[in-house]
Amino acid sequence: MSEGRRSADVIVIGGGIHGCSTALHCALRGLSVILIEKDHAGRHASGVNAGGVRQLARHVAEIPLSNTSMALWHRIEDLVDDDCGFTSDGQVLVAEDEEDLGNCRARVDDLTLRGFHHEELIDAAELRRLVPAVSDTCPGGVVSRRDGAAIPLRATQAFKRKAQSLGADIREGVRVTRVARDGSDWRVETDHGAFLAPRIVNAAGAWADRIAADLAEPVPLEVIAPMLMITAAMPAFIKPVVILRKRKLSFKQFGNGTVLIGGGYLGRAIRDENRTVLDWGKLATNAKTVWDLFPIMRGAPILRAWAGIEARMPDDLPVFGKSTRHEGVYHQFGFSAHGFQLGPGAGAVMAEIIATGSSNVPIDGLGIARFAAPS
Amino acid sequence: MIAITSIGQVAEHYDIAVVGAGPAGLAAAARAAELGLSVLLADENPAPGGQIYRAITTTPVTKRAVLGEDYWKGGALVDRLRPTNAAYAPGCTIWSVAPDEAGGFELGLSLGGQARLIAAGQVILATGAQERPFPIPGWTLPGVMTAGAAQIALKASGLVPSGRTVIAGCGPLLYLLAGQLAAAGANIVAVLDTTPRRNWLAAIAAFPDFLRSPYLAKGLKLMAAARGKLPFKTGVTALAAEGSGKLTGVTVTRGGAAETIPCDALLLHQGVIPGINLANAAGCAQHFDAVQHCWTPTVDGWFASSIPGIAIAGDGAGIGGAESAALRGEVAALDAARRLGRLAEAERDAHAAPIRAELARSLRGRRFLDLLYRPAPQFLAPPADETIVCRCEEVTAGQIRDAASRLGVTGPNQMKAFLRCGMGPCQGRLCGPTVVELIAQERGVSAEETGYYRLRPPVKPVTLSELAALPPTDAAIKAVVR
Numbered sequence: 001m002s003e004g005r006r007s008a009d010v011i012v013i014g015g016g017i018h019g020c021s022t023a024l025h026c027a028l029r030g031l032s033v034i035l036i037e038k039d040h041a042g043r044h045a046s047g048v049n050a051g052g053v054r055q056l057a058r059h060v061a062e063i064p065l066s067n068t069s070m071a072l073w074h075r076i077e078d079l080v081d082d083d084c085g086f087t088s089d090g091q092v093l094v095a096e097d098e099e100d101l102g103n104c105r106a107r108v109d110d111l112t113l114r115g116f117h118h119e120e121l122i123d124a125a126e127l128r129r130l131v132p133a134v135s136d137t138c139p140g141g142v143v144s145r146r147d148g149a150a151i152p153l154r155a156t157q158a159f160k161r162k163a164q165s166l167g168a169d170i171r172e173g174v175r176v177t178r179v180a181r182d183g184s185d186w187r188v189e190t191d192h193g194a195f196l197a198p199r200i201v202n203a204a205g206a207w208a209d210r211i212a213a214d215l216a217e218p219v220p221l222e223v224i225a226p227m228l229m230i231t232a233a234m235p236a237f238i239k240p241v242v243i244l245r246k247r248k249l250s251f252k253q254f255g256n257g258t259v260l261i262g263g264g265y266l267g268r269a270i271r272d273e274n275r276t277v278l279d280w281g282k283l284a285t286n287a288k289t290v291w292d293l294f295p296i297m298r299g300a301p302i303l304r305a306w307a308g309i310e311a312r313m314p315d316d317l318p319v320f321g322k323s324t325r326h327e328g329v330y331h332q333f334g335f336s337a338h339g340f341q342l343g344p345g346a347g348a349v350m351a352e353i354i355a356t357g358s359s360n361v362p363i364d365g366l367g368i369a370r371f372a373a374p375s
Numbered sequence: 376m377i378a379i380t381s382i383g384q385v386a387e388h389y390d391i392a393v394v395g396a397g398p399a400g401l402a403a404a405a406r407a408a409e410l411g412l413s414v415l416l417a418d419e420n421p422a423p424g425g426q427i428y429r430a431i432t433t434t435p436v437t438k439r440a441v442l443g444e445d446y447w448k449g450g451a452l453v454d455r456l457r458p459t460n461a462a463y464a465p466g467c468t469i470w471s472v473a474p475d476e477a478g479g480f481e482l483g484l485s486l487g488g489q490a491r492l493i494a495a496g497q498v499i500l501a502t503g504a505q506e507r508p509f510p511i512p513g514w515t516l517p518g519v520m521t522a523g524a525a526q527i528a529l530k531a532s533g534l535v536p537s538g539r540t541v542i543a544g545c546g547p548l549l550y551l552l553a554g555q556l557a558a559a560g561a562n563i564v565a566v567l568d569t570t571p572r573r574n575w576l577a578a579i580a581a582f583p584d585f586l587r588s589p590y591l592a593k594g595l596k597l598m599a600a601a602r603g604k605l606p607f608k609t610g611v612t613a614l615a616a617e618g619s620g621k622l623t624g625v626t627v628t629r630g631g632a633a634e635t636i637p638c639d640a641l642l643l644h645q646g647v648i649p650g651i652n653l654a655n656a657a658g659c660a661q662h663f664d665a666v667q668h669c670w671t672p673t674v675d676g677w678f679a680s681s682i683p684g685i686a687i688a689g690d691g692a693g694i695g696g697a698e699s700a701a702l703r704g705e706v707a708a709l710d711a712a713r714r715l716g717r718l719a720e721a722e723r724d725a726h727a728a729p730i731r732a733e734l735a736r737s738l739r740g741r742r743f744l745d746l747l748y749r750p751a752p753q754f755l756a757p758p759a760d761e762t763i764v765c766r767c768e769e770v771t772a773g774q775i776r777d778a779a780s781r782l783g784v785t786g787p788n789q790m791k792a793f794l795r796c797g798m799g800p801c802q803g804r805l806c807g808p809t810v811v812e813l814i815a816q817e818r819g820v821s822a823e824e825t826g827y828y829r830l831r832p833p834v835k836p837v838t839l840s841e842l843a844a845l846p847p848t849d850a851a852i853k854a855v856v857r
Binding site for chain 2: 040042151153157161230231256278291299304305306
């Protein structure tokens with residue numbers, strides 16, 4: 001692969017939705033971009049996740065990024081020339097009992113005090129209106145009405161194609177072996193030769209700790225394999241995505257009737273082989289939760305189960321922003337199994353920071369400095 | 376042989392789990408049990424035999440000549456298993472095989488509407504062959520089925536298609552089945568042979584070997600019998616099933632001219648390919664076999680896959696026929712016993728030597744058949760845009776070509792996300808090979824480079840209830856403490 005450019009304004013490492021989105025937004029700002037991906041765009045976390053587009057129940061530190069992203073999701077076709085399969089029927093957090101509902105109330109009150117109004121407390125009647133099939137023992141919950149879902153790989157590839165159409169050079173099947181300073185540039189060595197740029201973005205997902213280590217900014221990244229299952233088509237019975245707080249569950253029915261069951265139970269990730277092994281014992285627990293909550297699902301045939309390879313940080317928050325050690329290095333990884341929705345907005349904010357030095361969207365609490373060893 | 380009739384009778388652990396009770400699985404299970412190993416032979420059919428010897432112990436067909444002498448050889452394989460201690464579980468689906476952390480394997484199985492997870496030290500996949508998908512316009516109409524499906528109905532229930540029946544396609548099984556159905560009383564109005572004439576050029580170099588092969592006499596007899604009695608049409612270059620709501624006929628193109636033959640049943644067959652779904656989902660490496668023109672698990676001389684402890688015996692690791700399948704099953708069992716420390720390497724080799732000699736003899740001439748009956752490109756990748764390729768999700772050839780060219784979809788896995796093809800209950804069994812051909816053709820790259828689906832367990836559907844009621848394993852109980 002000797003054709004194409006060897007240097008650019010920005011090199012993005014990693015072709016997940018974050019890398020592709022940052023590449024696209026950099027290109028929109030007139031920066032030249034090379035994106036380097038060891039497999040193909042969306043091969044891992046970005047292509048095989050549940051596709052939830054969710055503002056609901058996010059950590060306060062990432063709400064501003066999430067809100068920025070949601071605005072982009074609602075005009076996704078204008079941005080990437082593809083609707084990405086995005087539908088917006090809301091997401092509902094179901095409270096399983098009164099104590100659960102009390103926690104929901106406290107959460108919504110707290111958000112209101114902080115000036116966020118996307119989460120709305122609902123009672124049993126509204127819950128039943130939104131999710132008629134839910135077990136009648138559930139007393140209410142929280143809804144985020146602008147939320148929804150998209151098709152992960154399709155969305156990631158749409159970002160890739162649009163970035164490419166704006167001149168970004170997307171190199172798939174190219175593996176980064178080392179990152180090092182080279183005068184005023186960063187030198188990104190790969191199995192297809194070296195690339196140079198004054199600015200690099202580490203968006204390498206479950207492999208990002210290796211890049212960070214090369215840059216002497218080690219991070220305690222854990223490689224995880226969240227599992228998902230999908231059923232055969234069922235009669236239409238639910239529109240919004242349903243999540244739980246006490247037990248792990250993410251549950252949604254697609255337009256074609258198939259039902260996706262997830263929630264973050266972990267299989268085993270073998271990252272050096274791009275492979276995962278499922279844990280059927282935990283999937284059984286996942287199935288049991290659905291069995292309890294949605295009696296209509298009890299006879300549904302499970303057609304497939306799978307797991308993606310993702311990165312999780314110890315505090316379950318992403319690493320996002322400038323390097324604290326190096327000029328021209330930016331980190332965007334560790335989305336801890338909930339980064340898909342953030343992709344469009346995080347790319348826009350990252351490109352803004354790269355191009356202008358800062359962004360109006362607060363990203364406090366997400367910096368890599370929180371993992372720096374005390375000196 | 377210990378017959379297992381309910382899931383509770385299945386043990387927590389076996390030395391060897393054999394999946395599939397066709398010739399390879401029966402032979403592997405028998406040999407392993409004879410060596411003193413604890414063996415589970417799980418098979419989703421109600422009776423042993425696999426496809427080739429399907430219903431060998433239960434078939435209502437009593438006239439031996441109808442199914443041919445070769446069919447009845449299957450009885451010996453079952454008889455060999457009977458005196459052993461192997462556990463045989465009919466009607467039992469294995470929906471997952473995955474390495475466990477102890478160096479063995481966890482198997483997900485389902486029997487009588489209940490699921491279980493069990494462990495096995497070694498796994499032998501004897502999942503056999505499936506018919507190569509053969510999409511033509513109208514192949515989803517009632518009245519159109521595969522030739523193999525018709526053979527299942529004949530062997531298992533003594534049924535033949537009613538009304539005017541046409542058989543179309545390519546390969547030795549086409550002649551065998553035409554002969555069997557005719558003998559059983561079917562009204563066969565045409566046998567349409569799509570074998571490309573130029574295949575003879577490619578095959579001719581392999582002809583000397585074929586002359587010394589066990590296939591020759593058998594094949595010539597079959598051909599002569601079928602050709603003599605049945606209305607053959609060769610040189611067929613295009614086929615389309617006609618009718619709305621129900622099959623009424625088949626349009627055949629030969630020498631540039633088309634004619635429509637009225638019929639009530641159309642049986643399609645374009646050879647057989649390895650059934651790779653379970654091996655693929657278990658993570659076994661596979662490659663594209665250019666001669667047999669299909670994806671094939673990669674195995675070594677002992678039929679061991681890329682995953683230590685999983686062997687793939689029989690047609691599931693490359694088409695060789697029933698006789699070779701049984702021999703390969705034995706070889707795989709010997710090596711599994713060696714891996715388990717029950718046989719020394721030298722003993723294994725000594726046991727294997729005569730089997731290998733038989734195996735070489737049984738495979739002689741196979742290459743000639745593979746080259747001669749290689750399907751024509753237009754039957755591997757349907758030229759008409761409206762032809763349905765993925766039956767589960769109703770995705771057409773035109774949609775796949777469009778996604779490959781306009782949207783830049785480079786492989787079958789990405790095609791899943793764009794068109795959902797391969798995402799239905801059959802998990803790509805019926806569209807995978809065709810999707811690969813279409814993408815390869817559209818992008819001007821090889822099938823090997825295009826790749827194949829990464830398949831996911833459960834390889835056969837398991838219900839949410841079965842899964843929710845899965846009894847916890849010892850490992851899971853320990854994991855809670857962790």
